[in-house]
Amino acid sequence: MEKSVGSQRPQRLTDRGQATRAHIVKNAADLIYANGVHATNNEFLRNAAGVSGSQLTHYFPNKESLILGVIDWQADSVLGFHRDDRFAGFDSIDAFQDWADFYILSGRPFEDGCGIGSLASEIIKTDLDIHDHLALVFEQWRDIFRDGLERMQQLGRIDASVDPVRLAHMFIAAYQGGMLLAQIARDIAPLRDALYAAVDHLRTFAE
Amino acid sequence: MEKSVGSQRPQRLTDRGQATRAHIVKNAADLIYANGVHATNNEFLRNAAGVSGSQLTHYFPNKESLILGVIDWQADSVLGFHRDDRFAGFDSIDAFQDWADFYILSGRPFEDGCGIGSLASEIIKTDLDIHDHLALVFEQWRDIFRDGLERMQQLGRIDASVDPVRLAHMFIAAYQGGMLLAQIARDIAPLRDALYAAVDHLRTFAE
DNA sequence: GTAATTTTGGACTAGTTCGTCCGCTTGTTG
DNA sequence: CAACAAGCGGACGAACTAGTCCAAAATTAC
Missing domain, CATH: 1.10.10.60 (Homeodomain-like)
Structure with missing residues (x-):
């Protein structure tokens, strides 16, 4: 970076x-x-x-x-945020719940919203030689979630049969998609629904 | 329209x-x-x-x-697609599974991908007087899912306690977010994971 | 202290793009 | 058939923007 x-x-x-x-x-x-x-x-x-x-x-x-x-600046921002101590490496369902709540309860989801998603969608179709750079950032983001989910499995907190990468993708997609819908509707509801549904889904694997 | x-x-x-x-x-x-x-x-x-x-x-x-x-053209395209008979008004879990499979199994998710999502994210920040118009399209899209989920409840196919709007938001967010991640990664995996996780979540409410 | 290097200021240019304008062609109406 | 309207072609202009260029000021090195 x-x-x-x-x-x-x-x-x-x-x-x-x-x-x-x-x-x-x-x-x-x-x-x-x-x-x-x-x-x-x-x-x-x-x-x-x-x-x-x-x-x-x-x-x-x-x-x-x-x-x-x-992009570098935004990447440092979003990755730094997710590596913050408050989320404890996402090794518990509560951490994911806190993460979702942060955007919903802060009341200002757009201000604190990660700018890298909207930036990515804007430049993804240009011929800028940025693609690999951008892909790397999202991989690192996904890995933060994946590592947390794997640790949860090791700790016996969630079922061992789930695919951590798959759930990590679900969380980031819910966030990015929810953000887009929230911006379009000028309403936080779609983001809230998507994030809470994702956490709920994680909860179905709790042991 | x-x-x-x-x-x-x-x-x-x-x-x-x-x-x-x-x-x-x-x-x-x-x-x-x-x-x-x-x-x-x-x-x-x-x-x-x-x-x-x-x-x-x-x-x-x-x-x-x-x-x-x-936008009108894309709206007709995406709404028409979702109103196609093959999905039967999304009144069954299988319909949602078919919908997800369509993007994943077609092998060309980007070609058939709805253009209105990327278009929306590109112009959402401009001062164009398009916001309300765009919001209406996504509302209609959500209502297609919502109506199907409500019918599923009436038919006793899913639990009556679930919120159809919430699940509808989850599906669209999973699709839009998954599409963005897939384009960034140049890999269909994030889209597949997000969509299948969404359908799996719906399945947890099956009766 | 002076020479070299970095930082800064601001006008200017080349290129691009949206939208206009004038005139010609096609078709429709009475 | 005559008059009018809609469709069409392509050149042109006004506005905007990324990037250049020439120096001056500030800082660092010797």
């Missing part, structure tokens, strides 16, 4: 340069999450981040490299 | 005009599904549909109206 293509250095970066670069990426991520990739142009980004045009070029020679930087 | 904003007539359409308009919409839908809204520009569409620039303007005064036309 550190040494990605998006992290290509123009030459070398001083501390100040790294700070400016991070500042640009953060603002770009916010703008893209709010308005989409296409609507996030040079000018808006300059105004939002308070930088000049040459700075964008200096740290990101083209838009593709900027998007890669944003 | 018929008298939508996207169906605004320049003045009146003869049979020939309607044919040309439908031809443009069909090609636009294909191009957008394959390359996304942004990459589908005037020129590509002219070449693909074999029409002139003025024809695009004639039938669709601006790009937004064209996108609305494509």
Whole structure:
């Protein structure tokens, strides 16, 4: 995640340069999450981040490299969130319930919603050479769930016959699909229903 | 669905005009599904549909109206598919299993995949006045599932305590999320896992 | 302290895209 | 057949955007 293509250095970066670069990426991520990739142009980004045009070029020679930087940023964000201690590596049904509740009970699912899903769906059809990079992030995410489910099996908390990968896919799909439906309906209900149904399904394997 | 904003007539359409308009919409839908809204520009569409620039303007005064036309087309496509006799109104678990199998066993989930999900995620953040229109389509889709599940309850096929809307949301979310993951991973597995897990969950309520 | 390097500013350009415009062709109506 | 409307073709223009370029300011290295 550190040494990605998006992290290509123009030459070398001083501390100040790294700070400016991070500042640009953060603002770009916010703008893209709010308005989409296409609507996030040079000018808006300059105004939002308070930088000049040459700075964008200096740290990101083209838009593709900027998007890669944003993907890295979003990937760190979502993976870091799921690795937080509060979820204890997803080794219990309660952890999954807490995870679902976080989005539903926070009352602001879209603000805290992972931006990498919507970003992915927006650029998945472009010819950007981002596919493998993106696939890796979702694999890591799935593995967090899978590892937790495997540990639950070892601990005898769920049936040994279930396929952890399959359930991990179910959880991420429920989240991504639920998020899309919630955005379309401007209502949290579809997300809540999808996430709680997924947790309920996990619960049917409890021992 | 018929008298939508996207169906605004320049003045009146003869049979020939309607044919040309439908031809443009069909090609636009294909191009957008394959390359996304942004990459589908005037020129590509002219070449693909074999029409002139003025024809695009004639039938669709601006790009937004064209996108609305494509949404209508995709909505008819997905709703028509789900109302097909083969699914018998989704009044049995087998119908849901057949529905899931269709995408998995056809071997070409992306070709037959509903284009309205990816289209929705791409334009959901734009300022286009499409939100309500899009929400209505997904409501109708959900209601197809909901009605089937309610009938299953009346027929005593599933437990009367389950919430049909909730399960309907689960199915659509599993499909949309699974599709996204499948496209990212270039692998049908996440879609298969999500859909089959959803059907399995429904099965836990069988009586 | 000075030379080299990095960071920054902002105007400018080349390319793209949506939509307009004018005129021609086809067909329909009275 | 005449007048009018709809369908059609393709060039053109206005607006927008990614990326370039020339310097200046700040920082670091020697």
